[in-house]
Amino acid sequence: MPKAPDQCKAMKFSPCFGMRFGGSQLDINVAIHPELAVLPSPSGSVPVGNPYMCNNECDASTPELAHPPELMFDFEGRHPSTFWQSATWKDYPKPLQVNITLSWSKTIELTDNIVITFESGRPDQMILEKSLDYGRTWQPYQYYATDCLDAFHMDPKSVKDLSQHTVLEIICTEEYSTGYMTNSKIIHFEIKDRFAFFAGPWLRNMASLYGQLDTTKKLRDFFTVTDLRIRLLRPAVGEVFVDELHLARYFYAISDIKVHGRCKCNLHATVCVYDNSKLTCECEHNTTGPDCGKCKKNYQGRPWSPGSYLPIPKGTANTCIPSISSIGNCECFGHSNRCSYIDLLNTVICVSCKHNTRGQHCELCRLGYFRNASAQLDDENVCIANVCDNELLHCQNGGTCHNNVRCLCPAAYTGILCEKLRCEEAGSCGSDSGQGASLQGPRALLLLLPPLLLTALLATASPLGF
Numbered sequence: 458m459p460k461a462p463d464q465c466k467a468m469k470f471s472p473c474f475g476m477r478f479g480g481s482q483l484d485i486n487v488a489i490h491p492e493l494a495v496l497p498s499p500s501g502s503v504p505v506g507n508p509y510m511c512n513n514e515c516d517a518s519t520p521e522l523a524h525p526p527e528l529m530f531d532f533e534g535r536h537p538s539t540f541w542q543s544a545t546w547k548d549y550p551k552p553l554q555v556n557i558t559l560s561w562s563k564t565i566e567l568t569d570n571i572v573i574t575f576e577s578g579r580p581d582q583m584i585l586e587k588s589l590d591y592g593r594t595w596q597p598y599q600y601y602a603t604d605c606l607d608a609f610h611m612d613p614k615s616v617k618d619l620s621q622h623t624v625l626e627i628i629c630t631e632e633y634s635t636g637y638m639t640n641s642k643i644i645h646f647e648i649k650d651r652f653a654f655f656a657g658p659w660l661r662n663m664a665s666l667y668g669q670l671d672t673t674k675k676l677r678d679f680f681t682v683t684d685l686r687i688r689l690l691r692p693a694v695g696e697v698f699v700d701e702l703h704l705a706r707y708f709y710a711i712s713d714i715k716v717h718g719r720c721k722c723n724l725h726a727t728v729c730v731y732d733n734s735k736l737t738c739e740c741e742h743n744t745t746g747p748d749c750g751k752c753k754k755n756y757q758g759r760p761w762s763p764g765s766y767l768p769i770p771k772g773t774a775n776t777c778i779p780s781i782s783s784i785g786n787c788e789c790f791g792h793s794n795r796c797s798y799i800d801l802l803n804t805v806i807c808v809s810c811k812h813n814t815r816g817q818h819c820e821l822c823r824l825g826y827f828r829n830a831s832a833q834l835d836d837e838n839v840c841i842a843n844v845c846d847n848e849l850l851h852c853q854n855g856g857t858c859h860n861n862v863r864c865l866c867p868a869a870y871t872g873i874l875c876e877k878l879r880c881e882e883a884g885s886c887g888s889d890s891g892q893g894a895s896l897q898g899p900r901a902l903l904l905l906l907p908p909l910l911l912t913a914l915l916a917t918a919s920p921l922g923f
C-alpha cells in the first residue's frame with residue numbers, strides 16, 4: 458500500500474512532492490479506445506530498434522506475444538523495454554487514431570513532468586488532454602505536432618516562450634516530433650519548466666511558487682487532474698506523404714508513461730492510501746471527503762478552507778473547529794454567550810466572561826473577587842469583591858469578617874453581609890414566635906428614634922423600671 462514518503466509527514470503543511478503514479482497497475486485505470494491492440498499479425502511492419510517490435514509474430518491472444526496496455530506501466534530498466542503496441546494502419550480504417558485514458562478516480566496534483574516513451578516513432582499529431590471532473594469534460598493540456606500550423610492551426614511554441622503571466626496558455630509544440638531529434642523517443646509535458654517561472658531555473662525558490670499556488674486558484678487547477686487522455690491522432694510517418702502501399706509501417710508503440718503527482722488533499726492530509734484499491738486522503742484537521750474538501754459533521758464552527766502554504770515554511774492548518782451548537786460544551790453559566798476553539802488544546806473555552814468570572818466555563822472568579830457561597834454558579838453575583846475588612850466592618854447585624862471573604866453571621870441572619878433575616882429568606886417570619894421577630898422590634902425602633910428622644914425615653918423608662 459503506497460504511502461507518501463516520510464518527509465511528507467515532517468513537512469506537515471509544506472508541499473511534499475513524492476508520490477509517484479504509473480508504476481503499477483494498482484495506481485491507475487487505463488483505457489485504450491478503440492482496442493487497437495487486438496492484433497492479427499501485422500505482416501510487413503518494420504522493426505525499429507526494439508527486437509520485440511512486432512514483426513509477423515505478435516498476437517494479442519497469446520500472452521507471450523501480446524503487447525497489452527499494462528506494459529506502458531510496468532517496471533522499466535530492462536532491455537529491451539516492454540511496450541504496448543497498436544494495430545497498424547493497414548489493419549485499421551483511416552485515420553489511425555487511439556485514445557489512451559488514465560483515470561485515478563481521485564484528484565491528483567502533478568509534481569513533475571509527464572514523460573511518455575515511444576518505441577515507435579513519436580506521433581505526427583497528438584493532443585494531451587486533462588479532466589478535472591472524472592472524465593465528464595476534457596480540456597486540452599498541450600498539442601504536439603510535426604507541423605502545428607497544419608495540424609491544429611496554431612503557431613508552434615515552446616514552454617520556454619512562456620512567462621509567469623502566460624504560464625497557463627495552452628500551446629502546440631513541435632519539439633517532440635519526428636525529425637526534430639530523431640534519436641529521442643520521449644515526449645514531455647513540462648511541469649517543472651512551468652514551476653520554474655515562479656521558483657527560478659533550479660527550483661530553489663519554491664516558497665515563491667507555493668505563495669502563488671496558495672493565492673491563485675487557476676494556477677493550482679492547472680496542475681490538477683483526475684484523468685489524463687493521450688489522443689494519438691496520426692502516427693509517425695516521417696515523410697510528407699503517407700505510403701499507402703505500406704500502411705503496415707505505421708502504428709503506435711509506447712513502452713512507458715510516467716506521471717508524478719500526489720493526492721490533492723487541500724493540505725489537510727500528509728498521507729494518501731489505497732482504500733479498496735481507491736486512492737484516499739487520510740484527512741486530518743477535522744476534515745473529510747475524497748479531497749478533505751469539507752469539514753466533518755459537528756466541526757462546522759467556521760467555514761471550511763484549504764490549508765495554506767503561508768507563512769512559509771510552516772504554513773497554516775486552517776483546522777475545522779467544532780460547531781458550538783453541536784458540542785454542547787459552550788457552557789458559560791450565563792456569563793458569556795461566546796466560545797472559542799483552541800487548536801493547541803483541542804478544546805472549546807468561553808470568551809469574554811462577564812460578572813467578574815473567568816475560566817473555561819466562566820466557572821471561576823477573577824483575581825480580587827471571591828466566590829459568593831450563597832449564590833449559584835449562574836448568578837450574576839457569583840463573584841464578589843472583598844466582602845468585608847477590619848476597618849470598615851461591612852458585616853452587619855453582629856456578623857464578623859472572615860478572611861475578607863465572608864461575613865460569619867449570627868444564627869438568625871444570613872446574606873452576604875448578614876443583612877437578611879434567615880426567617881425572611883425562608884418566608885416564615887411572623888408565622889411562629891421566632892427569635893428573629895422578637896428581637897427585631899425593639900432594635901428597629903431604637904434605630905429609628907432620634908437620639909434626643911431616645912435619651913428622654915431611656916430617662917423616663919428608668920424610674921418606671923425601678
Ligand SMILES: [Ca+2]
Nearest residue numbers: 528539540712
Ligand atoms: Ca514498459
